[in-house]
Amino acid sequence: MLQNDRVIFVNQRFQEMFGVTPEDVFNADFNLLDLVAADSRAVVKDRLRQFAEGAEIATRYEYTARNTANYDFEVEAFASEVQYGGRRALQVLLRDITDRRMAEQALRDSEERFRSAFATAAIGMALVDTDGYYLQVNDALGQLYGYSTSELLSMRYQDLTYPEDLIDAPRLLHILLHETPVFHQEKRYTHRDGHIIWAIVSLSTVRSTDGRPLYIVVQVQDITEKKHAELENERLLAQLQHRNTQLHTA
Numbered sequence: 366m367l368q369n370d371r372v373i374f375v376n377q378r379f380q381e382m383f384g385v386t387p388e389d390v391f392n393a394d395f396n397l398l399d400l401v402a403a404d405s406r407a408v409v410k411d412r413l414r415q416f417a418e419g420a421e422i423a424t425r426y427e428y429t430a431r432n433t434a435n436y437d438f439e440v441e442a443f444a445s446e447v448q449y450g451g452r453r454a455l456q457v458l459l460r461d462i463t464d465r466r467m468a469e470q471a472l473r474d475s476e477e478r479f480r481s482a483f484a485t486a487a488i489g490m491a492l493v494d495t496d497g498y499y500l501q502v503n504d505a506l507g508q509l510y511g512y513s514t515s516e517l518l519s520m521r522y523q524d525l526t527y528p529e530d531l532i533d534a535p536r537l538l539h540i541l542l543h544e545t546p547v548f549h550q551e552k553r554y555t556h557r558d559g560h561i562i563w564a565i566v567s568l569s570t571v572r573s574t575d576g577r578p579l580y581i582v583v584q585v586q587d588i589t590e591k592k593h594a595e596l597e598n599e600r601l602l603a604q605l606q607h608r609n610t611q612l613h614t615a
Contacts, residue, residue, distance in 0.1 A: 366447070367413075368454040372397060382440075382461060384433035402429035402437045412444065416455050422446075427462065438463040489564075489585035495542065495578055497521035509564075509587055511557030522583070527553035527561060542578050546570050551588070563592035 366374040372390040380386060383400050390397075401409045405428035415422045422444055430440045443458040483490050489506030491499050499517050507514045510525055523531060530552045541548045547569045554562040567584040 366449060366454055366456050367397070367416075368449060368452060373449065373454065379459065382432065382438075382459065383430070400430060400432070402431045405429040413455075416444075416446070422455075430459070439466045486584075488587075489583075491517075491522075491583045491585075493522055493581045493583050495538075495581070497523050500580055506585060509562065509585060510554060525554045527555050529553070541568050541570055541581065554585075561589070562587060563589045 366372070372395065375385070375387060375390055385400075389395060397413075398406050398410060408426065408428050412422055412426065424445060425441065425443050427439065427441050429437050431437050439462050441460045441462045443460075445456050447454050447456045483501070484503055486503055486505055489509045490503045491506055492501040494500055498521050502514050502517045504514060507517055510517070512520070523534065526534065537548065537550065547567070549565065549567050552564060552566055554564060556562050565586045565588055567586075569582045571579050571582060573579055
C-alpha cells in the first residue's frame with residue numbers, strides 16, 4: 366500500500382517475492398522503482414503519477430518486476446484507491462504470472478512450429494471443420510488435387526472424395542469424433558481433371574478444453590503409383606491363376 370509516494374504496508378508474500386523486509390521498504394531512501402525492471406519503469410511510474418495527480422488509474426496491468434537478487438519476473442497488478450488513516454492511499458495487489466507467461470510463450474512457439482511444418486510439408490495437409498469444409502490447406506494439398514488453395518477453401522472434402530468412398534464417410538466421421546482421436550484410412554479422391562487419386566489419410570481431432578470437437582487435422586499421402594502397381598500385380602496374379610485353372614481342367 367502506498368500513500369504520498371511512500372510504501373506504508375507490505376505483506377509477507379510481497380517480502381518473499383522481492384526479497385525485502387518492512388524496514389527496507391519503509392526506509393526514507395527506498396525507491397519503489399528499484400523493484401521494477403528497467404523496461405517497465407516508465408509504465409509503473411506513469412501509474413503512480415496518475416494517482417498522485419488524482420486521476421483515475423488503470424485497475425489492472427502487467428509489468429516486469431525485479432527482486433533484490435536482480436531476478437526479473439512477470440507480475441499482474443490490481444490497483445485500487447482506498448482510505449488509510451483518513452487519507453487517500455493506493456492499494457496494489459501483485460500476482461506472479463511468470464509461469465503463465467512461459468506457458469503462453471511455449472504455446473506460441475508450438476503453434477509457430479506447427480504453422481511452419483503445415484505450410485512446408487511435402488504431403489497434403491488441411492484443417493477441416495466437422496461439416497467437412499476446409500478451414501486451412503497447404504500448397505501440397507492443392508497440387509495433389511489440382512486446385513488452388515483459395516479454391517479449396519470454398520469446398521468440402523466430400524466434393525473431392527471419390528463417390529463410392531463417400532458411402533462410408535458418416536460412419537468414419539462418427540468413429541473419429543466419438544470413439545478414437547486418431548484414425549487412418551486408405552481412400553480415393555477425384556483430381557480436378559477427373560483421374561482417381563489413391564491416398565493414405567491420417568485424421569486427428571482437436572478439441573476445446575471442455576471436450577467439444579473444434580476441427581480435424583488431415584494429412585493426405587499420395588499412394589497412387591503404389592496402388593496402381595498393386596492392382597496390376599493382382600490382375601496379373603488373377604490372370605495366372607485363371608490360366609493354371611484352365612490347364613488343370615483341360
